[in-house]
Amino acid sequence: MxxxxxxDKDNVKKGPWCxxxxxxxxxxxxxxxxxxxxxxxxxxxxxxxxGKSCRLRWLNYLRPGIKRGGFTEEDxxxxxxxxxxxxxxxxxxxxxxxxxxxxxxxNYWNTKLKKTLLPGNSSCPKSENMSNETTNEIRHLNLxxxxxxxxxxxxxxxxxxxxxxxxxNALPYSSESNVQNxxxxxxxxxxxxxxSRSMQVSGFHTSGSGSENYSKTSSQDLSGLSTSSTLALENxxxxxxxxxGSVKEDGIMHMDFGCESHDDEFLNGFGFQEDTRELAPYxxx
DNA sequence: AAGGACCGCAACCGCCCAGAG
DNA sequence: TCTCTGGGCGGTTGCGGTCCT
Numbered sequence: 001m002x003x004x005x006x007x008d009k010d011n012v013k014k015g016p017w018c019x020x021x022x023x024x025x026x027x028x029x030x031x032x033x034x035x036x037x038x039x040x041x042x043x044x045x046x047x048x049x050x051g052k053s054c055r056l057r058w059l060n061y062l063r064p065g066i067k068r069g070g071f072t073e074e075d076x077x078x079x080x081x082x083x084x085x086x087x088x089x090x091x092x093x094x095x096x097x098x099x100x101x102x103x104x105x106x107n108y109w110n111t112k113l114k115k116t117l118l119p120g121n122s123s124c125p126k127s128e129n130m131s132n133e134t135t136n137e138i139r140h141l142n143l144x145x146x147x148x149x150x151x152x153x154x155x156x157x158x159x160x161x162x163x164x165x166x167x168x169n170a171l172p173y174s175s176e177s178n179v180q181n182x183x184x185x186x187x188x189x190x191x192x193x194x195x196s197r198s199m200q201v202s203g204f205h206t207s208g209s210g211s212e213n214y215s216k217t218s219s220q221d222l223s224g225l226s227t228s229s230t231l232a233l234e235n236x237x238x239x240x241x242x243x244x245g246s247v248k249e250d251g252i253m254h255m256d257f258g259c260e261s262h263d264d265e266f267l268n269g270f271g272f273q274e275d276t277r278e279l280a281p282y283x284x285x
Numbered sequence: 286a287a288g289g290a291c292c293g294c295a296a297c298c299g300c301c302c303a304g305a306g
Numbered sequence: 307t308c309t310c311t312g313g314g315c316g317g318t319t320g321c322g323g324t325c326c327t
Binding site: 301 | 316326
C-alpha cells in the first residue's frame with residue numbers, strides 16, 4: 001500500500017504561480033505564519049495549491065532576503081569547493097550562501113558550474129582574483145554550522161547532538177552582514193526562539209582546546225566547544241576524501257581541496273583554527 | 286524571417302526521516 | 307514498537323526565452 005498523497009491532486013492547481021496567488025500566499029504567511037502545517041495552509045489561505053508547492057514557492061521565491069541570479073566568482077568557488085567535498089547536499093551548501101536557495105544553487109550547478117568542471121575545463125574559479133574582503137568573508141563561514149549540518153551517523157556525541165538543530169537556518173553566521181533572522185520557513189521567528197536556538201548551539205559543548213580562536217558573537221558563543229566538534233571533524237574526514245590536509249606549526253589545518261589554484265588564504269577559510277592534533281592519525285602525522 | 290537547438294529556471298515528484306500518537 | 311503524517315531534500319521535468327543556422 002502506497003502512502004496517501006499529501007493533497008487531493010485532482011483539485012489542486014499545478015504549474016506556474018500567478019501574481020495573485022503569490023500575493024495571497026505572501027499575505028497569509030506574513031499575517032499568520034505557517035501555523036506549523038504546510039499541508040493545511042493552502043486551504044486556510046484560500047489557495048488551490050498543494051501544501052508542498054506553497055512551501056517551495058515561499059522558500060524559493062517569495063521569502064524575504066532571497067538573492068536571485070548574479071552569482072559571483074566567489075560564490076562559484078564556494079559552491080565548487082563544497083560540492084567537491086560533500087557532493088550534492090544543496091541545502092548544506094545553500095546554508096553557506098546567505099540569501100541563496102538550495103534550488104537556485106542546484107540549478108546553477110546543473111546549468112553552469114557542472115559544465116566548467118568537465119574534463120578539460122578548469123575546475124574551481126581562480127582564487128587569485130578574489131578580493132581580501134571576499135577572502136575574509138569565506139574565512140568567516142560558520143564551520144560549526146557547516147560540519148554540524150552534515151549528518152554522519154556516528155559523528156555526534158549522542159549526549160549532545162540532539163540539541164543541535166541541523167536544519168535551522170536560524171543558526172547564526174559569524175559575519176554580521178550575513179545574519180538572517182529567518183527560521184527554516186523563512187519567517188521571522190520569535191526573538192526568544194533565536195535566543196533559544198543560540199543557546200542550543202552553545203550547548204553543543206565540547207572540550208577541545210584552542211576554541212578561543214573562534215570569533216564570538218552574541219549569538220555564537222562557542223566557548224564550550226568540546227570533543228564533539230572534534231569527533232565531527234574526525235568522522236567527517238571520510239566525507240572529505242580527496243582532500244589532503246596537513247597541520248603546520250601555527251596549529252592551523254591547511255587543506256588541499258583539489259582545486260586548481262591553491263590559495264592558502266582561501267583554503268584557510270575552511271581551515272580549522274583549532275587544535276587539530278587529534279586528527280593526526282588521519283593525516284599521517 | 287523561420288524553425289530547430291539549446292539553455293535557464295520554476296516547479297513537481299517521490300523518497301527519506303523524524304516526530305506524534 | 308509500530309504506523310501514520312508532514313517536512314525536507316535531491317533529482318527530474320517541462321516550458322519559455324534566446325541563440326544559431
